[in-house]
Amino acid sequence: MTTDNETYDIEAGTELTEPVTLTVNGVDHRLDLPGRRLLSDALRHDLRLTGTHVGCEHGVCGACTVLLDGQPVRSCLIFTATVQGCEITTVEGIGDDPAHPSAVQQAFIDSHALQCGFCTPGFITTIEAFLTDHPHPTAEEARAAVSGNLCRCTGYQNIVTAVCRAAELKHEAGGAEECAGCPWDGEQS
Ligand code: FES
Ligand code: FES
Secondary structure (H helix, E strand, O other): OEOOOOOEEOOOOEEOEEEEEEEEOOEEEEEEEEOOOEHHHHHHHHOOOOOOOOOOOOOOOOOOEEEEOOEEEEHHHOEHHHHOOOEEEOHHHHOOOOOOOOHHHHHHHHHOOOOOOOOHHHHHHHHHHHHHHOOOOOHHHHHHHOOOOOOOOOOOHHHHHHHHHHHHHHHHOOOOOOOOOOOOOOOOO
């Protein structure tokens, strides 16, 4: 027996599921999910990609930010079934080897841009997308780029510095032009 909208099996006490196909970090997955499963929950609980963090669960903090076809989105606001056919990139897809961090991850290390680290995956994905479109940001542009993500620990200045440091690292690797007005001086305390 099911409810009128066919989402819940009352006798079994479970939500009904449907097959959902997802491409995450270049890998195709087929999952059986309730129609209202949030993307953040599918990533964390069904695919065990726990690098995506969940803070506010209503689109404010940015901790759950992932890339959807290269654009940063709040995965806590998206039903998983609606993003079939899209390319999803989590922080693990940007870099999951501590010995070989991505440019943005290395910039966070160089700039001391994290403390507890809870917010960091959301910043990493946000900045990765930003630098793709703005390879040589000013400090003001860097500040605006991270203004939608909340951090309770750092005071933000070192995160802004990390944006410019990441641009510099990408430039050194041949992937971006030089950063203009960058506050990174290579001697962060
Ligand atoms: S958990 Fe999604 S924006 Fe806060
Ligand atoms: S480093 Fe702790 S919330 Fe940002």
